[in-house]
Amino acid sequence: MMKLHPFFMVMIVLGIVTGMYSVYTIFPPSMPLLFVGSLIGLFVRINQVLLEKRKQTDAGAAVDFARLRAIDLKCYAGWIKENVRGHDEVVDRVVSRIQQGLAVAAPGQVPGAFMLSGPTGTGKTFLAEIVARALYKESELLLLRMNQYKSPQDVFTLIGPPPGYQGYEIGGALTRPVLENPYRVILLDEFEKAHIDVQHCLYNILDRGQCREKSSGRTVHFSACVFFATCNCGVDALRAIWKKTEDPALRNGRAREAMAREGFERPLLARFSDILVMDQLDPVEIAEVACLQIAKHWRQYGIEVAYTSPEVLIEAIRRNVEFQDYGVRQLANLIREITTPSIEEARRLGATRVRLSLDEKTGQVTVTR
Numbered sequence: 001m002m003k004l005h006p007f008f009m010v011m012i013v014l015g016i017v018t019g020m021y022s023v024y025t026i027f028p029p030s031m032p033l034l035f036v037g038s039l040i041g042l043f044v045r046i047n048q049v050l051l052e053k054r055k056q057t058d059a060g061a062a063v064d065f066a067r068l069r070a071i072d073l074k075c076y077a078g079w080i081k082e083n084v085r086g087h088d089e090v091v092d093r094v095v096s097r098i099q100q101g102l103a104v105a106a107p108g109q110v111p112g113a114f115m116l117s118g119p120t121g122t123g124k125t126f127l128a129e130i131v132a133r134a135l136y137k138e139s140e141l142l143l144l145r146m147n148q149y150k151s152p153q154d155v156f157t158l159i160g161p162p163p164g165y166q167g168y169e170i171g172g173a174l175t176r177p178v179l180e181n182p183y184r185v186i187l188l189d190e191f192e193k194a195h196i197d198v199q200h201c202l203y204n205i206l207d208r209g210q211c212r213e214k215s216s217g218r219t220v221h222f223s224a225c226v227f228f229a230t231c232n233c234g235v236d237a238l239r240a241i242w243k244k245t246e247d248p249a250l251r252n253g254r255a256r257e258a259m260a261r262e263g264f265e266r267p268l269l270a271r272f273s274d275i276l277v278m279d280q281l282d283p284v285e286i287a288e289v290a291c292l293q294i295a296k297h298w299r300q301y302g303i304e305v306a307y308t309s310p311e312v313l314i315e316a317i318r319r320n321v322e323f324q325d326y327g328v329r330q331l332a333n334l335i336r337e338i339t340t341p342s343i344e345e346a347r348r349l350g351a352t353r354v355r356l357s358l359d360e361k362t363g364q365v366t367v368t369r
């Protein structure tokens with residue numbers, strides 16, 4: 001709508017009032033007619049505003065369900081497993097559940113919600129990142145650190161404060177990105193640290209597949225959003241359940257009970273289709289991760305690693321043992337430490353493709369072309 005300077009507004013109102021008064025002095029019965037006319041004008045304007053608002057809300061609902069049904073995530077299962085090592089069973093479960101969810105995608109329900117539990121540095125966040133890349137190439141993972149939502153007021157941070165409150169024009173940290181692009185993978189990191197009111201708010205969202213952003217009043221639709229909640233608790237119990245129970249449904253039921261004992265509310269746990277454990281990697285898997293990380297690290301410098309000798313990988317695993325409690329978190333640092341001098345050498349030689357082996361005496365990596 002065109003915006004007028006307040007001075008012109010005042011002049012126009014004065015003009016109308018003077019005009020009305022002149023008509024009234026010439027023809028007094030005109031007053032009720034003018035009154036009814038202005039009431040109709042007001043009613044039409046209110047109707048226009050409401051229609052505009054509804055249009056905005058419907059724009060949020062613009063999830064293309066045909067597009068969702070056409071997605072073939074199963075063909076990415078191999079690629080996901082190549083990147084996230086040592087959790088093939090978890091990857092298969094996540095992929096097939098999302099695929100099922102997409103096949104029956106509909107307003108009011110989310111295509112997938114998973115709780116991932118495991119020790120630190122085992123790939124929980126990484127799995128969500130990789131699934132996001134496979135599922136919606138154009139949108140990045142929406143990562144929300146739940147340790148920043150520890151008080152009841154943080155519900156507003158999530159879904160936007162009511163109009164007039166500080167920061168209401170920014171909207172909610174969860175709702176605004178989804179309003180902008182409804183095709184999202186959402187990671188609720190360290191879920192157990194969120195305040196119970198925040199958990200209730202998320203429960204409602206998972207339950208109804210939508211919510212109202214308080215600040216804008218717009219309805220946010222999560223019908224194309226896949227949720228991952230990660231936590232570090234209940235690992236021992238989950239590990240025991242996974243070892244003992246083969247049947248996935250029974251395993252899920254028992255996992256829910258184990259997580260309820262950790263303090264999560266049962267109705268909330270029931271909103272997650274699967275509760276999965278991502279346990280510590282074994283040495284062979286650590287070697288595979290080391291291989292991936294070496295290749296990634298060298299690629300940053302435009303150099304392709306054609307071969308890595310087993311001794312280099314054994315050295316990486318050996319050094320990682322000391323930091324076992326961090327999962328593979330330290331591995332990237334260790335790799336950087338043992339390979340950086342050789343990267344300098346490779347660059348000096350102008351190599352774009354190298355073979356890596358270990359100098360037993362110095363513990364450093366050496367390169368050959």
Ligand SMILES: Nc1ncnc2c1ncn2[C@@H]1O[C@H](COP(=O)(O)OP(=O)(O)OP(=O)(O)O)[C@@H](O)[C@H]1O
Nearest residue numbers: 083084085119120121122123124125126289328329
């Ligand atoms: N299973 C894995 N396969 C390949 N890379 C992995 C794996 N686990 C961890 N990594 C690497 O280690 C990094 C850290 O892992 P990630 O952040 O996923 O750990 P996390 O399980 O979420 O830990 P935390 O519980 O502390 O949040 C990842 O970015 C990735 O490069």
Ligand SMILES: [Mg+2]
Nearest residue numbers: 124125189230
């Ligand atoms: Mg994490």
